[in-house]
Amino acid sequence: MKIESQQRFLSFSLGEKDIALLTLEYIQEIFPIALTDICRVPQMPSCVLGVYNWRGEMLWLVNLEDMLGYPPLAPQAHLSSKLMVIKLLYQEKSLGVLVREIRDIEPFDPQFLKSPDGQLFSPEMAPFVQGYFVNPAEKILICLDVKAILQTPIWISHNQILS
16 A cells, blocks of 8 residues: 555544544644633534634634534533644635544555445434545544535525634
8 A cells, every 4th residue: 555645644532333434625623622711602503613712713613523423522521621623724715623532643654445335334424424435443533524524505594614
C-alpha cells in the first residue's frame, strides 16, 4: 500500500460503540468545552446546542450524535463534564460539532472507501455518510461527509447559523 495514496482522518467515538471519521482537510481546530460555556439559543433544532465565543468569533455548536439520530449527549453528560469540539471549515462556513471522545488521526486509502449501504445506516445518518472503511479488526469506521454536514437543510432554514 502506497503512503502517497493515503488520506488522513480524525477518528472519534460516535454513540456508545461506533467510530466515525472526518477528513483532516476540513478540520480547523479541536478543543475541549464544558457544557456550561455554551450560550443556549431558543427555538433552534434539538441538535443545535447554542453558540460559543471562539477567539472572538460566534461559533455555532451542534451535537453531532443528536443530528445523526443517536441518543443526545446532554442527558448522559453532567453540565461540568468536558466534551470535544471539532471546528469544521468549508467554503468560509464554520461549525463546531461536539463529540464524546477524540480517538486518533489515522491514514486510509480513499480507494478502499466502501459506498454507504442503505441497510447499514439509519435514515437520519445516511445523508451525512460518505462511505465506510473496515479496519483490520473488522470494525466499521463511518466516514462522514463534512460538506453534507455543513450544507444540511437545517442550516438553510435557520440561515443565521452558518451566515
